[in-house]
Amino acid sequence: MPTIEGLINHQLYTIEPLASVGRAALIMECYRIGSLPVVEKGKLVGIITSRDIRRSHPNRLVADAMTREVITIPPTVSLTEAQKLMAKYKIERLVVAREKDVIGIVTYAHIMAEIGRYTDSLTGLNKAEIFYEKALELLKEGREIAVVFLDLDNFGLINKEYGHIYGDNVLRQTALILNNLIDMNKETSCRYAGDEFALVTTRTLAEAEKLALQMVQSIANENWPGKIKVTISAGVAGGRRAIIRAADEDSGYIVKNLINMASLASTRAKNLNKPVVVVEAIEFKEALGM
Secondary structure (H helix, E strand, C coil), X not given: CCECHHHCECCCCCECXXXXXXXXXXXXXXXXXXXXXXXXXXXXEEEEEHHHHHCCXXXXXXXXXXXXXXXXXXXXXXXXXXXXXXXHHCCCEEEEEECCEEEEEEEHHHHHHHHHCCECCCCCCECHHHHXXXXXXXXXXXXXXXXXXXXXXXXXHHHHHHCHHHHHHHHHHHHHHHHHHCCCCCEEEEEEECCEEEEXXXXXXXXXXXXXXXXXXXXXXXXXXHHCCCCEEEEEEECCCHHHHHCCCCHHHHHHHHHHHHHHHHHHHHHHCCCEEEECHHHHHHHCCC
């Protein structure tokens, strides 16, 4: 999963608490940076920002002007977690540290640029990595999840008969329809691959099935250009997994199996000419040999 580790600027400029605010200002101006970690005897004791400097006399000590409560993150934090933290506290830089040992700095601009690498350029949806990361996060929080897997029907024929530009427009419009139906507080969606889409949700299995059916119907009822017929098949997997969790299972293994089961269910729906096929938790339990 993508983390901030590769984005850390290890060329770190720091200052001691007994230095003057004027000296801090000179360092920040020289290196064109907006903040300086304050380090004493190798340990992080605060941070001084351009805002702190503007509010203080140049002869004042850094120790008196700095912010003592420093928001730090370890290098293993995910891109999305770091982005949310920075948005919450409205900060442009985060100090990366292991306990009190400062490793470097990561900026909001670099994080957002890296997150862009995990956004599908055609549809604007997340790529599968972000969807997978969110599913893992929810499981580690002890939440029940369901995976909805959606596969456009006969998409190859659309490309063949109308061309890839038209096919790309179908993918964009499909993504827009699907995204308009989700609740951002409950679902994270993605373009999984090619003409496949997926989402992870904290809804119950029954509610996830209703959402999947609504998506299938919305695609079928869309007024597509050229009056062509576009349909999609959906598979849903999830439900209660309390027994499995008691066995201290691997969250990554659970997510992969839920995705696989939902994908197979969408294929089953396509073969049976049904809009949605649901795979319940009991089948997942059996798949693990429990």
